[in-house]
Amino acid sequence: MRKRVISDVQQAGASPHGDWLNLEDLAEVEISSEDAAHPIESALVPGGGSGWRAAVSGKQTIRLLFAQPQTLRRIWLSFVETSVQRTQEYVLRCSADGGQSFRDIVRQQWNFSPDGATSQSEDHRVELAAVNILELIITPDIGEQAAFASLAQLRIA
Template identity: 50%
Template structure:
């Protein structure tokens, strides 16, 4: 008999269902440049579909820095952004460091166009092979055109 299993086609849901995501609240300290009280940073690290995610309290470039208590091995990073109201081009930069952040190494820099009529979500799952990770940093420029959008991330998971 063939061994088989049914997998979910959404990589974020599949990994969350299997319990592989790191529990950031128990493993790290998180720094943010700003935070809307209704959308705290801890919500971005929740892996269930009902999470409201994180949102900045002010427009402009924002940074989320995860500082692990002990170095971690990371093989997957999942980011989920959602914008349903404003057309804009967002850029984000994802970096990591084996030390306390003195030497940040780029994982990916990407731009995405949001449009309320057609493109309201961006989900990215990156397969990486990072050893001895002490810091993971996500910098979001919510509107490269200089508009007044506030940065947000619905889900930020690592395994």
Template identity: 45%
Template sequence: MRKSLIDQEAVAKCPPVPQDSWLDLDALATVHITSEDSLFPIEDALIDKPDAKPWSGWRAARTGPQIVLIKFDHPVSLRRIHLRIVEAASPRSQEFAIFASSGENDHREIIRQQFSFSPEGASEEVEDYTVSLAGITALELRIDPDRAHDPTQSQHCASLQSLRLA
């Protein structure tokens, strides 16, 4: 096995991805969703708006697992997936998975992540993945907002503060 240590100072000096290098999903894709709260439309999570509310983003209108499916007009290459989820109100454990498709018979899981939210501590999940995906025709985000599925507890709606693709 070959290995090397990553120079942390070099990583810290890497400039962030300029905002204009994120894909313009408004112009490149159609989005399909299983549920949507009219006060928190999916556009607020996928499109940068200069006049965005302090807490914007998407929220499902009903509880339970949800899907956000992005279908690209033309195949795209992806090198980065960045998402942010905020839950400051109540503790819960959630899971999300991202799938990529590049054809009818090619639908594969790219990422699966579980996270526990706690209003007194971890109230925000930010994930930034480097990927190498070519010819992608669809990207699917599945969110299970409450892994406990305990009917005696309050049920949670899936939410997404932001999703950016480069």
């Protein structure tokens, strides 16, 4: 008899299976800030490490510039915060005209609490054609505390 234990809750930080784009080969990355110990590659490359973290507090931007326009069907994000209680907001948006105009994909808030919710994973199913810029704007604490933005993982298909 074959047996498998399943769970309704995915482990925090564990990337779901998918046909993910190789962002190292397809995109250039612009970031507003980066902690040298937690570079952006840690969030974008599978097995890359502990994720990205900003070097300064406040709102941060991660921008993927695709050399060739991409059709996007799935955007998976994972955030982890185990030490500070805060309400984070992120906005995902895209451009098909080189940044002349942007279209919001999603705007979402999440409450982190060291004694409760310490991780957030979002799997956005989308139908976006000819995307040449994908932008993630993270406001780490909408309550204006001096919080640092971070991103455990970002996968795109």
